[in-house]
Amino acid sequence: MLTKALVIILLFATGLGFLPMENSIRAERTRLKYQGARVTYELREALGQNLAIALLAGLRGVVADFLWLQGHTFWEKREWLRQYRDIEIVVTLQPQSVLFWDLGQWHMAWNIGYGARSDPNNRTQAEGIKREREWHRKARDFLQRGIENIPNRYDLYFMMGMLYYEKFSRDCDEPPCRDAFCKAAEYFARAASFTNAPQFVARMYPRALEQCGETEAAYAQWRLLWFQDHNKVQQAWNIIEREIRQLEDKLKIPDNQRVFPKNKPPS
Amino acid sequence: MTELANHRGETTPSPTEVQTPRPAFAPVLKERVGFSVSRVWIIAGNTLTEAVRQKVFNFFLIIGLIFIASASFFAQFTFGEQLKFIKDTCLGVISVISTLIAIVGTAQLLPSEVENRTIYTILAKPVRRIEFLLGKFLGSLSLLTISIAAMCLLFGAVLFIKEQGMIRELRQEFTQGMPASDMADLNQQIRQVPQETFDVNLVKAVLAELMKATLVAAITLLISTFSTSLVFNVAVPFMIFVAGMLRGAAAEVWADRRILMALLAVVPDFGFFSLADEINMGNVVPWSHVGQILVYGVARTVVIVFAAHLIFSRREI
Amino acid sequence: MDAIRTEDLTKKYELGWHKGRLLALDKLNLRVHEGEVYGLLGPNGSGKSTTLKLILDLILPTEGSAWVFDVPCRKVSSRLHVGFLPENPYFYRYLTGTETLEFFGKLCGMGGVGLRRRIEELLELVGLQHARNRRLGGYSKGMLQRIGLAQALIHDPKLLLLDEPTAGVDPIGSKDIRDLILRLKGMGKTVLLSSHLLAQVQDVCDRIGVLNLGQLIMEGDVKTLISDQRRLSITVQDLPEAARTRVEEAVRAAGATVISVDHPQTSLESLFLDALKRDQRGAGQHD
Numbered sequence: 001m002l003t004k005a006l007v008i009i010l011l012f013a014t015g016l017g018f019l020p021m022e023n024s025i026r027a028e029r030t031r032l033k034y035q036g037a038r039v040t041y042e043l044r045e046a047l048g049q050n051l052a053i054a055l056l057a058g059l060r061g062v063v064a065d066f067l068w069l070q071g072h073t074f075w076e077k078r079e080w081l082r083q084y085r086d087i088e089i090v091v092t093l094q095p096q097s098v099l100f101w102d103l104g105q106w107h108m109a110w111n112i113g114y115g116a117r118s119d120p121n122n123r124t125q126a127e128g129i130k131r132e133r134e135w136h137r138k139a140r141d142f143l144q145r146g147i148e149n150i151p152n153r154y155d156l157y158f159m160m161g162m163l164y165y166e167k168f169s170r171d172c173d174e175p176p177c178r179d180a181f182c183k184a185a186e187y188f189a190r191a192a193s194f195t196n197a198p199q200f201v202a203r204m205y206p207r208a209l210e211q212c213g214e215t216e217a218a219y220a221q222w223r224l225l226w227f228q229d230h231n232k233v234q235q236a237w238n239i240i241e242r243e244i245r246q247l248e249d250k251l252k253i254p255d256n257q258r259v260f261p262k263n264k265p266p267s
Numbered sequence: 268m269t270e271l272a273n274h275r276g277e278t279t280p281s282p283t284e285v286q287t288p289r290p291a292f293a294p295v296l297k298e299r300v301g302f303s304v305s306r307v308w309i310i311a312g313n314t315l316t317e318a319v320r321q322k323v324f325n326f327f328l329i330i331g332l333i334f335i336a337s338a339s340f341f342a343q344f345t346f347g348e349q350l351k352f353i354k355d356t357c358l359g360v361i362s363v364i365s366t367l368i369a370i371v372g373t374a375q376l377l378p379s380e381v382e383n384r385t386i387y388t389i390l391a392k393p394v395r396r397i398e399f400l401l402g403k404f405l406g407s408l409s410l411l412t413i414s415i416a417a418m419c420l421l422f423g424a425v426l427f428i429k430e431q432g433m434i435r436e437l438r439q440e441f442t443q444g445m446p447a448s449d450m451a452d453l454n455q456q457i458r459q460v461p462q463e464t465f466d467v468n469l470v471k472a473v474l475a476e477l478m479k480a481t482l483v484a485a486i487t488l489l490i491s492t493f494s495t496s497l498v499f500n501v502a503v504p505f506m507i508f509v510a511g512m513l514r515g516a517a518a519e520v521w522a523d524r525r526i527l528m529a530l531l532a533v534v535p536d537f538g539f540f541s542l543a544d545e546i547n548m549g550n551v552v553p554w555s556h557v558g559q560i561l562v563y564g565v566a567r568t569v570v571i572v573f574a575a576h577l578i579f580s581r582r583e584i
Numbered sequence: 585m586d587a588i589r590t591e592d593l594t595k596k597y598e599l600g601w602h603k604g605r606l607l608a609l610d611k612l613n614l615r616v617h618e619g620e621v622y623g624l625l626g627p628n629g630s631g632k633s634t635t636l637k638l639i640l641d642l643i644l645p646t647e648g649s650a651w652v653f654d655v656p657c658r659k660v661s662s663r664l665h666v667g668f669l670p671e672n673p674y675f676y677r678y679l680t681g682t683e684t685l686e687f688f689g690k691l692c693g694m695g696g697v698g699l700r701r702r703i704e705e706l707l708e709l710v711g712l713q714h715a716r717n718r719r720l721g722g723y724s725k726g727m728l729q730r731i732g733l734a735q736a737l738i739h740d741p742k743l744l745l746l747d748e749p750t751a752g753v754d755p756i757g758s759k760d761i762r763d764l765i766l767r768l769k770g771m772g773k774t775v776l777l778s779s780h781l782l783a784q785v786q787d788v789c790d791r792i793g794v795l796n797l798g799q800l801i802m803e804g805d806v807k808t809l810i811s812d813q814r815r816l817s818i819t820v821q822d823l824p825e826a827a828r829t830r831v832e833e834a835v836r837a838a839g840a841t842v843i844s845v846d847h848p849q850t851s852l853e854s855l856f857l858d859a860l861k862r863d864q865r866g867a868g869q870h871d
Contacts, residue, residue, distance in 0.1 A: 003581045004493065007574045014570045015532035021563055022532075025539055026518065028556055034545050058362060058512055058537070061355035061544040069352075072344070097548040099347050153549075200452060236451050300660040309690045313676070320678040383674045388735060391640050391668035391745075392691045393660050583643040 033096055033149070046089050055093070064093040068100065071107075080112040084138075091146070098155045101146030105159060109139035109167050136167045154194035158201050161187035165208055181211035199235050206243070219247040226259055300393045307402045310389070314406020315413075318372060327371075328414050331364035335421045346433050350463060351547055353429060357422040358472055358543035365415055365480040366508065373407045373487035374500035377579075381495065386584055396580045404488050404572060411480050419473055423465075430464040471557045472543040478564035479540035483508055485571040486535075492578040511537035535567045585654055587743045587774035588616040588639060592648035595634050595798075608634045610798040611648065616776050618653075618742075621769050623785040623806070624778040626795035632778040633671065635795070636745050639776075640668060652743060667736030671748040673728055677721035681712055681731055684720060685738055692739035706734040711760070726757035733764065744768060746777040750784050755853050756860070762788050783851075819848055 044052045047063065055063045071086035087104040094100060113135035117128040140163060146156045164184035169176045185208035192202045206221035222244045230237065241260060248258045255261045318324050335357045341349045380386040380403075389399060437457050441450065487504040494500050514531060515538035521527055539560045545552055593612040596605040609631040616622045624632050637643045639650050641657050655662040675684050682703055689699045707713045710730040715723065723731065729749065736744055746765075750758040765775055765788045779785050785792065786806060794802040823831070832842050 003577055007577050010574055010577070011533050011570070012530075015534075016529055018535075018563070018567065019529075019532050021559075021566075022536055022539075025536075025556075025559055025563060026515070028559065029539075032545070032551060032553075032556065034550070056509070056512055058541040059359045060541070061351075061547055062359040065352050065355050068348070069341075094544065094548055096545065096550050097351075099351055099548070103345070103348070198452075198455060234451060234455060236446075236449075238446070300664065303693075306691055309687065313679075313687055317676060317678055384670055384672070385675060387640075387642065387670040388668065388673065388675070388688070388732070389691065390642060391663060391666065391670075392688065392739075393663045393693075394691055395660050581644070584637070 043089070043092065046085075060093055064090045064097070064100070067093075075107065075111060078115060080115055083107065084112065087142075091142075095146075095149040098146075098150060098153055101143060101150070101156055102159050105139040105143040105146070105163065108135050108142060109163055113139070113167070133171050136163070136171055139163060140168070154191040154197040154201060157187045157191035157194075158197070158204070161185075161191060161204060161208065165204070165211075169211070176211065178211070178213055181208050182214075184208040185212050185214070199233075203236065203239065210247070215247065215251060219244070219251055219253075222247060223259060300395070302395060303398060306394055306398045307405060310394075310399055310402025311405035311409060314376065314403050315409045318406065318410045324368060324372060324410060324414070327364055327368055328417060331360050331414070331418050332421050334360040335418055335425060346460070347463070349429060350426075353425055354469070354547045355543070357418070357425065358469075358476070358547070361415060361418050361422070361473065362476050362479070362541075362543065364418065365411055365476055366483055368411055368414055369407070369480040369484040370487050370501055370504050370508075372410055373404075373484045374491055374504070375497055376403045376407060376488070377491045378495050378497060378500065381584060390584065397576050400488070400492075400576055400579050401572070404484065404575075407484050407488070408481055411484065412477065415473065415477055415480070426464050430460055433460050433464075466546065468546045468552055471552050471554070472546045474557065475540040475542040475560060478561055479537055482535055482537070482540075482564050482568050482571075485568045485575070489571050489575040489578070492575045492582060507534055508537060510534045514538060535564075539563065585618055586615045586651075587618045587620075588614060588622075588650070588652055588776060589654075590614045590635075590638075590648065590650040593635070593638060593645055593650055594647040595631075595638060595643065596646045607798050609638070612795075612798075612800055614793060614800065616774060617791075618774050619769070619772055620790040621765060621775040621777065621788055623789035623792040624776060624795065625780065625782065625785060625792055626778075627780060629797075630795040631798040632795055633747060634798075636668070636747055636776075636778060639745065640666070664739075665742040666745060667739070667741035667743070668745045669729075669732045669736045669747060669749055671751060673732035675720050675728070675731065675735075678719055680719055681707065681716045681723075681734075684731060685734055688735040689738045694739060702738065702740075706737055709737075709764070710734045726753050729753055729757065729761065733761070737768075741773070743774045743776070746775060748779055748781075749777055750779065750781060755856050758784060759853070759857065783853075815843065 047055065047067075051063050051066065067086045067090050071083040071090070074080070074083040074086065087100070087107065090100050091097070091104060113132040116135055117132035119128065119131070122128040122131070140160070143156060143160050143163060147160065150156055161184045164180045164187065168180035168183070171177060171180070185205060188201065188205040188208050191197055192205050202225055206218040206225070209215075209218035209221060222240055225235065226237070226240050226244060228235065245260050247253075248260065255263075337356075341352050344352070377386075380389075386399075390396065434457055437453060437460070440453060445453075483504060486507055487500060490503050491500045494503075510531070511534045514534060514536040517531060518528065518536075542552055542557070542560075590612050593609060593614070594607075595609040596607050599606055612631070612635060614635070624635060626632050634643070638645050639652060639657050640663065641660075650657040652662040653665060676687075679687065685703045685706060686699065689695070689702065694702065704713075707716050710733055712727060712730055712734070715727060720728065720731065729752075733746075733749070736746075749761050749765075753761065762784060765777070768775060769788075777785070777789070789806050791804060792802075792806055793800050828845070832845065835842050
């Protein structure tokens with residue numbers, strides 16, 4: 001009896017002794033943004049009992065994947081609001097997942113948006129277009145939250161750029177909407193500033209600048225890309241050369257200032 | 268041989284006349300019996316052999332392997348999605364199965380020895396109780412490690428098959444006369460496939476799961492030092508595990524209730540060991556953080572095993 | 585030096601909340617001399633197993649102390665020279681005979697060629713060579729008892745504690761175990777055996793102690809204790825009936841009383857064993 005009492009005291013005393021270590025670990029986890037949102041009553045209601053239990057057992061990723069699969073099923077059945085609800089729960093569970101933010105906005109802007117526009121229940125074509133544009137905005141706001149959660153990766157900045165470049169560029173009375181391309185250029189520049197961004201990300205920036213009307217800035221950017229070390233950097237040099245040649249003609253750059261003088265054959 | 272007759276006329280061999288075999292080897296045993304690591308390992312090896320030859324753990328393992336193998340059935344999704352599903356499912360299975368093995372495998376270690384009385388013959392030898400306890404615990408850990416390693420091997424095989432499939436699909440996109448830039452992009456994607464598939468950070472997730480299972484096994488060992496009921500020895504550690512998983516949420520909700528939080532501190536925070544989600548999302552998991560939680564896990568385990576030793580050393584067999 | 589010595593060894597078991605304590609052993613003062621076979625007798629619940637467990641430090645004494653070869657029983661080193669065969673021994677079912685002995689040998693610090701040779705000797709001694717590679721789950725009760733003896737002897741201990749060594753064993757097995765105990769005594773070993781099968785104990789023990797309700801109520805040399813000094817038994821052979829009457833008259837004339845005149849009886853055990861032996865010899869003659 002005495003031994004058991006001593007053991008209980010030992011366990012409680014050492015438990016208290018571990019508190020500083022635990023607080024330190026929790027602080028580190030908060031700094032690293034681990035574990036997603038709190039398991040609130042609303043979340044538990046949205047998940048249902050079984051998924052809530054799995055969540056509490058530490059299977060957060062599995063629960064999120066299950067809901068994502070469920071959302072995919074809703075997409076196939078064209079039950080977009082249900083899919084949208086599942087997407088929102090998934091990013092609540094795993095707000096640090098680039099994949100879910102990326103594909104979530106893709107579903108909203110590309111799939112659900114198109115589905116809303118082509119819905120046979122639309123009374124007019126204008127109604128369809130209006131619904132599609134609402135989904136574009138939803139996707140943008142969704143992606144913006146994603147960027148706030150994951151500001152240190154190129155992926156979501158690039159996807160935001162693509163959203164503006166491909167979708168918002170047509171969401172105005174007289175497309176193409178120049179402002180959208182300018183916005184896209186901002187996001188492409190931010191994405192390209194990450195050292196691990198793929199080569200095509202860097203190429204989208206000057207493209208968007210050109211569409212934005214900033215032709216000279218676009219040309220300057222293409223030149224910057226061209227004058228990187230060809231031995232160290234993986235790039236589509238032929239594309240860059242083609243773009244520079246076109247812009248040099250468009251901007252009527254004097255031959256002696258060109259990267260590619262007129263009499264120089266393409267490489 | 269002369270035989271003596273007793274009063275009933277029966278004969279028994281005279282002790283002095285019996286041919287007694289002298290042992291060819293007379294062991295030289297040290298008079299002082301210190302703590303012996305080799306005795307611990309002998310008992311650990313015996314415990315592992317018993318677990319392996321029992322079918323119940325094979326059953327758990329086979330279930331785990333089936334789930335892991337089934338993780339590859341998501342062909343209609345993007346490569347990124349498929350990889351995430353596989354990694355989440357496989358690491359989730361490893362987590363659940365290893366926790367089950369830790370509880371069920373350890374729960375019956377001591378009670379079955381006492382019930383079957385095999386413990387008498389062992390402790391009647393010059394074996395310290397701490398050696399016996401550590402040996403049983405390390406045997407259980409060996410089973411855990413082997414089980415996790417087996418599941419990881421299959422996990423690796425599934426990833427490899429997925430990786431090769433993806434590379435094959437990408438290579439099929441190469442066409443005659445394809446622009447050089449497209450080829451460069453495609454080659455870059457192909458190069459990225461192994462990097463995304465075999466993320467070395469997965470090792471961190473597995474280490475964390477092994478540490479979690481070790482801690483669960485230690486708690487089960489502690490309970491089994493004073494309880495003889497198998498149901499109790501399984502149910503209580505499971506409840507402690509659930510309480511430990513909820514500690515993180517409790518810390519957020521009840522941060523201002525100091526006494527309650529102090530009482531809850533007796534239960535380890537198992538949420539610390541759930542690194543799989545972060546790794547599969549591509550989050551940074553520094554080795555310093557992994558080291559922190561491993562130190563925490565080892566320290567907690569040592570305290571719990573010491574507590575188990577205090578009880579077991581005074582337990583009447 | 586005594587092989588076992590206890591001083592006021594007492595054990596009280598807690599019966600639970602407000603239920604008091606059970607006195608299992610009451611101030612036991614026991615001395616087992618080196619080289620003797622000592623029988624600890626008593627009915628069920630008399631304290632025999634408690635005594636063995638206290639000597640082996642499996643349970644803690646409430647009062648008093650015990651020593652094995654002058655080493656306190658609470659020390660691990662007291663078990664260096666002790667071999668123990670528990671009642672109804674149960675070993676790891678999944679281990680073979682050889683693996684079992686290897687396991688216990690290694691626990692005693694043995695290994696290598698020496699251990700392997702020792703295992704072979706013991707398997708031969710207990711007659712289990714044919715079952716060395718069979719898992720213990722497939723052993724009969726008698727075989728388990730024999731492998732139990734072998735593991736108790738693995739490290740060649742000076743003292744053997746045998747708890748009900750012949751319980752549940754057939755007559756042939758019982759005889760083998762008794763013969764083995766005598767052999768061990770011939771090797772200079774000390775044996776403390778606890779049993780409630782009195783006839784079997786009588787044949788092997790030098791001294792006995794009788795426990796009842798935790799107390800040692802009788803102790804002494806077997807032959808002295810069981811012999812009735814007042815009576816004399818003379819066994820004769822081929823005595824004619826007429827001479828028998830004259831012998832009886834001579835006894836009465838000497839002032840003694842004839843208590844009984846009958847034919848000596850063999851034991852049922854001897855009868856059984858002889859019958860089996862004859863049966864085997866009969867089988868041999870037919871070959």
